[in-house]
Amino acid sequence: MSKITPCLWFGSEAEEAANFYVSLLPDSRIENVQRSPADYPHGRSGQVIVVEFALAGQRFMALNGGIRMEYTNAVSFVIDCADQPEVDRLWDAILAHGGKAEQCGWIRDRYGLAWQIVPSALPKYLGGPDKAGAQRAMQAMLGMVKLDIEGLKRAYEGKPAA
Structure with missing residues (x-):
């Protein structure tokens, strides 16, 4: 069965925001932090690109897009x-x-x-x-x-x- 995961776009604060959000609700946690393996147009090697997390059991993704939307x-x-x-x-x-x-x-x-x-x-x-x-x-x-x-x-x- 397909699942839907909301993806939240951030300029560069995805990890900070995800950590804050999981602090708010029980059954919340950071599940994975994906870092860039190489330099790319909006960042450098090792920077956080995606954070997968759960809020009250619901999966979310936070994406660092390089510019704020x-x-x-x-x-x-x-x-x-x-x-x-x-x-x-x-x-x-x-x-x-x-x-x-x-x-x-x-x-x-x-x-x-x-x-x-x-x-x-x-x-x-x-x-x-x-x-x-x-x-x-x-x-x-x-x-x-x-x-x-x-x-x-x-x-x-x-x-x-x-």
Whole structure:
């Protein structure tokens, strides 16, 4: 059976980025670092060309392409978080390493890659049976930068913000 491995393009930071990414999630590791056997147009012999790694069991590849390409929000990586401490830990780790907070749970890492740090509870509040509650939760989410589970719950239940 064929497998799909997302390949992330970096100018020269593939190994640094892969090491950072595997530090974020359990069941993550560097699997292989391929170095150039000879000089080439964008680098020298011995420089990292490709890093194969796994994030939470999903395989990825990081490629040093020699020039930086910009990422857009057209592709982002969603991390499904069990609880608020996990949301906070991941959010804070990305920010502490040069990330930039956006809105509605989106954050961009120092390499420009977009992440969505999303609590598992989000669909319960945005898609719950109480349509008015779901609308309130949606409005609350639109006003958030980092998602706050308790704030979403309070909005869904029609309770004032704490």
